[in-house]
Amino acid sequence: MEPLPQPSQATASPAVSGADARLRAQRWDDDGPRSRRGAETRARLVEAAKAVFEEKGFHEARISDVAERAGLTHSAFYHYFDSKEDILREVAAALDHTLNAGVDIILDPTSTATPHERVAAAMRTRLEAHRKEARIMGVIEQVSRHNEQIRVLWTQFYQQHVKEMAHSIEQLQQRGLADPALDPVIVTDALAVMTIRFAEQSLLQDDSGYDFDTAVEQITRIYINALQLREPKKPRRRRDDTG
Amino acid sequence: MEPLPQPSQATASPAVSGADARLRAQRWDDDGPRSRRGAETRARLVEAAKAVFEEKGFHEARISDVAERAGLTHSAFYHYFDSKEDILREVAAALDHTLNAGVDIILDPTSTATPHERVAAAMRTRLEAHRKEARIMGVIEQVSRHNEQIRVLWTQFYQQHVKEMAHSIEQLQQRGLADPALDPVIVTDALAVMTIRFAEQSLLQDDSGYDFDTAVEQITRIYINALQLREPKKPRRRRDDTG
Amino acid sequence: MEPLPQPSQATASPAVSGADARLRAQRWDDDGPRSRRGAETRARLVEAAKAVFEEKGFHEARISDVAERAGLTHSAFYHYFDSKEDILREVAAALDHTLNAGVDIILDPTSTATPHERVAAAMRTRLEAHRKEARIMGVIEQVSRHNEQIRVLWTQFYQQHVKEMAHSIEQLQQRGLADPALDPVIVTDALAVMTIRFAEQSLLQDDSGYDFDTAVEQITRIYINALQLREPKKPRRRRDDTG
Amino acid sequence: MEPLPQPSQATASPAVSGADARLRAQRWDDDGPRSRRGAETRARLVEAAKAVFEEKGFHEARISDVAERAGLTHSAFYHYFDSKEDILREVAAALDHTLNAGVDIILDPTSTATPHERVAAAMRTRLEAHRKEARIMGVIEQVSRHNEQIRVLWTQFYQQHVKEMAHSIEQLQQRGLADPALDPVIVTDALAVMTIRFAEQSLLQDDSGYDFDTAVEQITRIYINALQLREPKKPRRRRDDTG
DNA sequence: CATGAATGAGCGTTCATTCAT
């Protein structure tokens, strides 16, 4: 009913960077870098860890792999992190926030685009982001299955995504623009899973997968069809967002 | 498996059960059990391995965990399998084939059910199977990322699933019963990913997830909507379509 | 001075076959084969063991290698032998006795050949025997360094060889046919070592070593030179072996 | 090594010490010690390995034996070497080079000693060296039979020895000082085998073997006799051949 | 006599982690 919450960035960021901030703070107190140089080394380690995890997976990755990639010795690692899990948490926290962006476009009251166009734009944004981060997301999700702390991170992340999208669907249903028989939560979950995993499985950049534009188009169509998304009665005469 | 109307079934099945047979034969020749007792022990090991992998994941699982759960010594394991990968292959090969069943229902020419009913039945079958096997599937998929032999198994498995479903969609499109703008392969891929992962993530039996029936209903609806599945013009004489 | 001891075979055999007999008796009492078939299997095992030891060396050889080569299971081995050392003793005991033959030719009073010819004949016999058995001899000697029981066997074997030859040299020296400044024992030891090891190192049949005839000729020459072997004053007029 | 009159020395030496240098360099680059303390530990390990191999042989030697003897944990070993073979290579490379010294004395043009004296000196040098290193040489040779890399080391080592000596014999033959009927290569091989193995078998320090001086004298005599070594035409006043 | 199943001891190796410098 209301003219949409806020730019979702606003909602999304706090959630993630909240966790982020907490983690950093924690580390800072413990054994974080106290000098400029230290901070740089630490950043290099996080970057290296991400790359190594993407390449070899979490379990196969050795701490020395990470350290070496950061141009450090194996034991220097322990100046900054307590364990592999520890640095993975940092990697997760540093993940590009654009992963959770794009959904709000669908309902953006200022937009003059058709719902179809909006969904397409949103899908493109998300798939692009996921395609880029799919590998590390896979790692995080994998680890989350057997590591409590990572699971929390992952869940927070995923739930936020789902919550936003569920809200969008509800809004559309209320305006009579989406199939009212759909359960917003379950459907969102299913479609989110589809998007994320499809990107992870079939859109990895080095994969001989589908043409990206075609994939975006088809996934978009699935969304629109699945939601039975209709054009608002009077598309663009005047603002008609109350349905 | 049941009588298979579609050709794809016919081609696909041998592929998988062929690999299956080969794997078993290989093992049998190599160091498989040569006595009744041995066969039982071997089976116990496979069962134990599945359970352990599901609980701890592949990397965290120790061979002794498997052996002990089967009531054996660590070293007895090596009478039957060469490595953890080896027994995982066996576990994968022994996976309930119902995982790949159900799709053909959709096109079954002998059926008098409406498309909606058919999809619902297929979805239920699949989701039930996946809900049961999701954990181990997750393990297999995880390992497949860094193990060639397992990847082959996984790919064969997944491809078969996708191929069958894509065929169904094409058939429906040709009969004018499904949205002709959809690319059967991409859409199948996306929807298959959705089903499998949704089951894996939100339907695990011990999970506080959704009500299963509701979930089936919603996923079914997504399918039907996504494909824009229509009733055939004159289904049978009369239909008292539930719905 | 005496007309030479006996045909060395006579001396040699008791020594070796004595050990042999003792070993066999021992085994027979313990767990030797009690049936015809058993004896054959046992023989097959010994044969197999020799071959395996020659191929892989003692330490690298596995009991299962031996058993499999004999067409048996690994555990059947234990019906006949207690350990690898055990069967190696048997292999050693069964070694071709011709290894220790040939030396007596040098002094054979019935021979009409020149000393040069006799040495040549003896060398050829020995080198041929050693060339054939060098591999297994090497194994035995190697094991003898750290296994008391095998060391006894090896020493017996080697000492007998040396003793006979030393005797020959003494005889020749007494007849004024060999350099009197040589210490029969040390020289024999050195020359025996040379012969055995040269065969082992440079005459192995599958080796791209020297031409066998040339090698025999050269080794013979070394012997003759080293001993400063001279023709007896009246070579072949009549038997003059009493000196 | 000393000033080398013969060309073979010149060519041969680089070959061996080249391999030597390469091996060391390789290790140094890989995982060699990078500190003073590390270098000492490494040296202690090599020393310990030599001792253990001599005592127990290569196969019987456990890595923990070596580590413990060096006062280290089992796993510390792996900071310096990759495997038992690896450290054996190091032990072999560190072998006293005097093993290959002495031969050149025989032809040394600056020497005023008689050939007999020269050979005696050379033999003494060699036998002393071999007596000291015989055990480890035996181990190396033993391992070389089934290990390619060690075989190369051993062969290089042995070939150099043989090549030098063969050159000496040829020179002597050309000057009419040695039996022209001898094949330099085969004879060298045989005599080298004799020397090395005799030392190994009968001169080990803890062995109840022969008196060392007597042994040297006898081996020397065998050499001189075998080569039919004559005094050069005007070496001393007149030939005073010990008959 | 022979087999297959099962065991237990032991070894090589890896790796995260700690410590002294």
Add this chain to the structure above:
DNA sequence: AATGAATGAACGCTCATTCAT
């Protein structure tokens, strides 16, 4: 801050050996 040395725990795997059949 960073390094190299060192440790200890753990794991995979091999193999000789025993046992029931």
